[in-house]
Amino acid sequence: RKEVEQDPGPFNVPEGATVAFNCTYSNSASQSFFWYRQDCRKEPKLLMSVYSSGNEDGRFTAQLNRASQYISLLIRDSKLSDSATYLCVVNIELTGGGNKLTFGTGTQLKVEL
Amino acid sequence: DTGVSQNPRHKITKRGQNVTFRCDPISEHNRLYWYRQTLGQGPEFLTYFQNEAQLEKSRLLSDRFSAERPKGSFSTLEIQRTEQGDSAMYLCASSLAGQGGNEQFFGPGTRLTVL
Numbered sequence: 001r002k003e004v005e006q007d008p009g010p011f012n013v014p015e016g017a018t019v020a021f022n023c024t025y026s027n028s029a030s031q032s033f034f035w036y037r038q039d040c041r042k043e044p045k046l047l048m049s050v051y052s053s054g055n056e057d058g059r060f061t062a063q064l065n066r067a068s069q070y071i072s073l074l075i076r077d078s079k080l081s082d083s084a085t086y087l088c089v090v091n092i093e094l095t096g097g098g099n100k101l102t103f104g105t106g107t108q109l110k111v112e113l
Numbered sequence: 114d115t116g117v118s119q120n121p122r123h124k125i126t127k128r129g130q131n132v133t134f135r136c137d138p139i140s141e142h143n144r145l146y147w148y149r150q151t152l153g154q155g156p157e158f159l160t161y162f163q164n165e166a167q168l169e170k171s172r173l174l175s176d177r178f179s180a181e182r183p184k185g186s187f188s189t190l191e192i193q194r195t196e197q198g199d200s201a202m203y204l205c206a207s208s209l210a211g212q213g214g215n216e217q218f219f220g221p222g223t224r225l226t227v228l
Contacts (some may be wrong), residue, residue, distance in 0.1 A: 004155070008153070033149075037169060039159050042221070043204060043219035043220060043222055043224075044156065044204075044219050045219070047215055087155050087156075089155075094161055094169045095169060096163040096168045097163070097164070097166045097210055097215075098144050098146070098161045098163055098208075098215075099208070099215050100158050100169065101146075101148075101156070101158060101216065101217060102158065103155025103156050103157070104155050105153065105154050105155050105159065106154075106155050109168070113173060
């Protein structure tokens with residue numbers, strides 16, 4: 001079983017739609033949680049951190065359920081520019097305080113006219 | 114450009130050859146990470162440095178792989194006797210302890226193709 005599981009998609013949605021991505025993780029020792037965005041043939045970039053209380057950044061809302069080991073991302077009013085792969089990421093602290101990021105396979109989103 | 118830089122951006126090599134990649138982190142970032150990403154997968158952690166000390170290595174990092182960060186600034190990743198299964202994107206990331214939730218900033222990657 002993979003440590004972080006995501007539906008690979010693709011999700012093809014019309015512009016303006018609301019789309020939700022889900023992710024589950026297996027390591028209960030995971031300490032922090034993120035969504036990264038990766039454009040085709042580019043490096044991953046941090047989209048947002050995810051907190052148990054839920055957090056929002058503009059059109060993006062992230063939620064964490066530690067008991068269920070479940071993470072979600074909601075994108076409202078999707079734009080063409082949101083087309084990308086969204087990576088669910090969990091973090092475990094390493095020796096010396098560093099951070100090992102474990103990535104899911106990513107969910108591909110295509111927003112269409 | 115003050116971001117993480119990696120060289121070369123692309124490398125094509127024949128099976129059995131040795132290759133070396135370089136990563137220059139964001140200036141003053143004391144933590145440096147290497148990840149590997151194959152097609153259709155997310156990046157996988159390979160190794161981590163705090164300053165010049167290599168503090169963690171994944172079991173993915175076989176004996177053919179070695180990474181160094183001799184002066185606590187740039188890092189190199191060498192793969193000896195490359196195999197076709199080594200073909201991947203090799204990503205470097207850096208972070209500054211205690212800043213911005215320890216956010217890791219990724220470089221553009223080195224894409225390795227082993228023929």
